[in-house]
Amino acid sequence: MITxxxxxxxxxxxxxxxxxxxxxxxxxTQLERVDEQTLRGASSDAYWNMVGPFGGLVNxxxxxxxxxxxxxxxxxxxxxxxxxxxxxPGEFQIRCSLLRAGKITQHWALxxxxxxxxxxxxSVVCANRQQTFRFAxxxxxxxxxxxxxxxxxxxxxFKWLERFDFRFVGDAPLPLEEAAPEPLSPRxxxxxxxxxxxxxxMLSLAAxxxxxxxxxxxxRRVAVxxxxxxxxxxxxxxxxxxxxCGTSHLLGVSDARVFHDSFNDQTCExxxxxxxxxxxxxxxxxxxx
Amino acid sequence: MITxxxxxxxxxxxxxxxxxxxxxxxxxTQLERVDEQTLRGASSDAYWNMVGPFGGLVNxxxxxxxxxxxxxxxxxxxxxxxxxxxxxPGEFQIRCSLLRAGKITQHWALxxxxxxxxxxxxSVVCANRQQTFRFAxxxxxxxxxxxxxxxxxxxxxFKWLERFDFRFVGDAPLPLEEAAPEPLSPRxxxxxxxxxxxxxxMLSLAAxxxxxxxxxxxxRRVAVxxxxxxxxxxxxxxxxxxxxCGTSHLLGVSDARVFHDSFNDQTCExxxxxxxxxxxxxxxxxxxx
Numbered sequence: 001m002i003t004x005x006x007x008x009x010x011x012x013x014x015x016x017x018x019x020x021x022x023x024x025x026x027x028x029t030q031l032e033r034v035d036e037q038t039l040r041g042a043s044s045d046a047y048w049n050m051v052g053p054f055g056g057l058v059n060x061x062x063x064x065x066x067x068x069x070x071x072x073x074x075x076x077x078x079x080x081x082x083x084x085x086x087x088x089p090g091e092f093q094i095r096c097s098l099l100r101a102g103k104i105t106q107h108w109a110l111x112x113x114x115x116x117x118x119x120x121x122x123s124v125v126c127a128n129r130q131q132t133f134r135f136a137x138x139x140x141x142x143x144x145x146x147x148x149x150x151x152x153x154x155x156x157x158f159k160w161l162e163r164f165d166f167r168f169v170g171d172a173p174l175p176l177e178e179a180a181p182e183p184l185s186p187r188x189x190x191x192x193x194x195x196x197x198x199x200x201x202m203l204s205l206a207a208x209x210x211x212x213x214x215x216x217x218x219x220r221r222v223a224v225x226x227x228x229x230x231x232x233x234x235x236x237x238x239x240x241x242x243x244x245c246g247t248s249h250l251l252g253v254s255d256a257r258v259f260h261d262s263f264n265d266q267t268c269e270x271x272x273x274x275x276x277x278x279x280x281x282x283x284x285x286x287x288x289x
Numbered sequence: 290m291i292t293x294x295x296x297x298x299x300x301x302x303x304x305x306x307x308x309x310x311x312x313x314x315x316x317x318t319q320l321e322r323v324d325e326q327t328l329r330g331a332s333s334d335a336y337w338n339m340v341g342p343f344g345g346l347v348n349x350x351x352x353x354x355x356x357x358x359x360x361x362x363x364x365x366x367x368x369x370x371x372x373x374x375x376x377x378p379g380e381f382q383i384r385c386s387l388l389r390a391g392k393i394t395q396h397w398a399l400x401x402x403x404x405x406x407x408x409x410x411x412s413v414v415c416a417n418r419q420q421t422f423r424f425a426x427x428x429x430x431x432x433x434x435x436x437x438x439x440x441x442x443x444x445x446x447f448k449w450l451e452r453f454d455f456r457f458v459g460d461a462p463l464p465l466e467e468a469a470p471e472p473l474s475p476r477x478x479x480x481x482x483x484x485x486x487x488x489x490x491m492l493s494l495a496a497x498x499x500x501x502x503x504x505x506x507x508x509r510r511v512a513v514x515x516x517x518x519x520x521x522x523x524x525x526x527x528x529x530x531x532x533x534c535g536t537s538h539l540l541g542v543s544d545a546r547v548f549h550d551s552f553n554d555q556t557c558e559x560x561x562x563x564x565x566x567x568x569x570x571x572x573x574x575x576x577x578x
Contacts, residue, residue: 077552078519078573080369082412084389084396099400099407100373104551104575105518107373109398109410111388118388121398123371123410125518125573129550133578135472135508138546183424219424229394229414230367232521234573236549257427257558258566260525261418262393263366265569269546277547280554282571284367284414284523286393289422 023198024163025207029061031068031094039065039094043087047160052087054160055228056210058112062122063206065094066108073106075239076202078125079209080232085119087112092119104128129238140271143169146191146249164211167191167249173213176221183219186256186266188212197247200278202235205242208270209233209281212254215266216287219259224289229263231283237276248273262286312487313452314496318350320357320383328354328383332376336449341376343449344517345499347401351411352495354383355397362395364528365491367414368498369521374408376401381408393417418527429560432458435480435538453500456480456538462502465510472508475545475555477501486536489567491524494531497559498522498570501543504555505576508548513578518552520572526565537562551575 021027028044047057059081066072092114099107105127112120143149149167154174166172169189192211198204214226251271256264263286270279310316317333336346348370355361381403388396394416401409432438438456443463455461458478481500487493503515540560545553552575559568 078371080412080519080521082367082388082396082414084394085391099371099410102374105373107371107407107410118396121388121396121412123369123412123519125371127518127552127575129552130577132551133505133509133548133576134550135548135553136546137472137475137508183426186426216422219426220422229416230369230412230521232369232519232571234552234554234571236547236552236554238550257425257569258525259422259424261423261527262421263416263418263523263525264424265523265525280546280571282521282523282569286416287422288419 023194023196025060025194025198025204028057029064029203031061031065034093037096039096040091041094042091043089045159047163049158049160054210055083055231056207057160058083058087058120059210059231059233060203060207062094062110062112062120063124064203065096065110066124066126067202069096071098072126073101074126074128076124076235077127078232078234079122079206080230081120081122082230083120083228085117087119088114090114136277138277140251140275141189141253143189143191143251146273149191163195165193165195165197165249173218173221175223179220179222184221186215186219187254188218189251189253191249192252193247193249199247200242200245201239202242205235205270205279206233208250209268209279212252212266212268214285214287215254215256215264216259216285216289220289222289224287226285226287229284229286231281233279233281235279237278242278245272250278262288312483312485314349314483314487314493317346318353318492320350320354323382326385328385329380330383331380332378334448336452338447338449343499344372344520345496346449347372347376347409348499348520348522349492349496351383351399351401351409352413353492354385354399355413355415356491358385360387361415362390363415363417365413365524366416367521367523368411368495369519370409370411371519372409372517374406376408377403379403425566427566429540429564430478430542432478432480432540435562438480452484454482454484454538462507462510464512468509468511473510475504475508476542477507478540478542480538481541482536482538488536489531489534490528491531494524494559494568495522497539498557498568501541501555501557503574503576504543504545504553505548505574505578509578511578513576515574515576518573518575520570522568522570524568526567531567534561539567551577
């Protein structure tokens with residue numbers, strides 16, 4: 001149930017020393033190896049959403065399964081996750097198949113299961129990038145620096161919202177008293193960082209890739225049944241390029257083209273503070289509204 | 290080898306009576322059932338590309354495997370295809386697993402194999418759409434009607450190009466004598482239809498979803514090694530809404546955000562002549578340039 005929201009500068013939690021207790025993201029995505037192709041994990045209260053884990057946590061957990069696989073070569077360039085069924089609290093297993101390894105790319109297929117049930121599946125592409133032609137025709141959205149935008153404490157009772165520092169450029173997507181009489185713009189821009197702050201790497205970026213509210217809420221501002229069906233993220237930076245971003249906020253933009261008979265598309269981008277596109281993504285979402 | 294291109298009005302081939310010989314797309318995507326989960330097919334010269342079949346044919350063939358599965362419920366809403374390895378001429382098999390069937394969505398996983406080798410994999414989501422909230426914030430690109438745009442015969446020696454009627458709004462993407470000294474815009478707009486014309490349905494739309502030239506060629510206009518790594522298409526219309534488009538040309542737009550160290554994103558949209566978004570897609574492409 002979405003209640004109310006209090007805007008204002010959020011207390012910036014200190015960065016936890018990962019060596020001692022670990023960042024919540026690292027703890028929540030921890031996996032134990034069962035055999036060469038199988039890993040085991042358990043749900044985390046720290047990233048719980050309305051009815052299941054925050055999608056970005058599932059995204060990051062599936063990517064981590066590949067990142068920690070000794071067969072992996074290169075860095076992730078693409079990740080598609082299909083959310084097949086509600087994910088229950090408790091244990092899960094990830095089965096990780098290397099479909100094909102070439103000189104340039106590796107193709108992985110993953111199944112995220114609870115008991116006999118496949119609750120999510122994923123494909124991951126890793127690649128050996130060559131330093132070659134670069135061209136960046138797209139530009140980041142106009143926005144003041146993150147330091148000039150107040151953090152917003154969103155008083156929705158979902159734990160995962162406490163795991164991020166949201167700084168909306170323009171109005172925060174707060175619920176309305178009644179459904180918007182006319183749909184609002186699906187576009188939103190925000191600065192975002194983990195809370196507590198965490199240095200940027202592929203795991204962090206995969207979690208941030210799903211930090212954008214579902215666009216049906218953005219345009220109608222009412223709580224209706226809704227969910228991500230499938231989410232695709234492309235990563236446009238190397239490990240060292242991500243590492244160079246440190247714990248800076250990233251500039252995110254999300255939009256949608258069409259809402260049609262219970263499904264809509266949703267696009268997103270994550271930009272470094274110096275204007276480099278680090279991730280672009282798209283998802284198909286379902287709504288009952 | 291890309292040679293030269295002759296622009297001018299293309300002779301509009303008559304629509305073949307599908308009942309007699311079948312449209313090339315229907316013939317090229319024909320599948321024979323091996324068992325409940327397995328289908329068999331063979332490559333088609335009619336859609337051959339430089340080194341393998343046209344990606345849109347693979348897209349359509351994988352979708353057809355689901356469309357013809359007796360377990361299928363609802364219509365396709367999402368399709369992600371990963372191109373894992375070069376596809377050789379000759380036979381292939383498709384293995385089709387229904388991962389999960391709920392009330393609203395079905396999630397499918399497909400493997401496209403030649404011998405023991407997985408050359409492509411796919412995920413498909415089918416759904417029962419409810420006639421509910423509709424909102425179309427995105428608008429089609431400005432373009433004169435298809436009838437006012439001359440068809441272009443692209444004299445590249447690739448058979449698949451003969452299977453489509455391309456009508457570029459603005460310059461056709463013809464190769465340059467030398468690489469463009471500065472990258473050109475990655476954006477292009479065109480009217481497109483099958484050749485011979487074919488009534489619109491999910492199969493036709495899946496093939497059209499990959500009709501956009503790779504953006505590295507669009508910006509540099511030189512033939513370098515390049516290929517689609519993974520392609521995601523979302524379908525925003527029902528069967529009857531597609532059927533209502535008949536054999537009209539669709540308005541396509543494609544763009545890219547960033548080319549970085551041998552990979553770039555590519556986006557695309559296909560619009561009906563009356564301005565409805567039928568498909569939106571994204572792909573990650575590789576290049577050596």
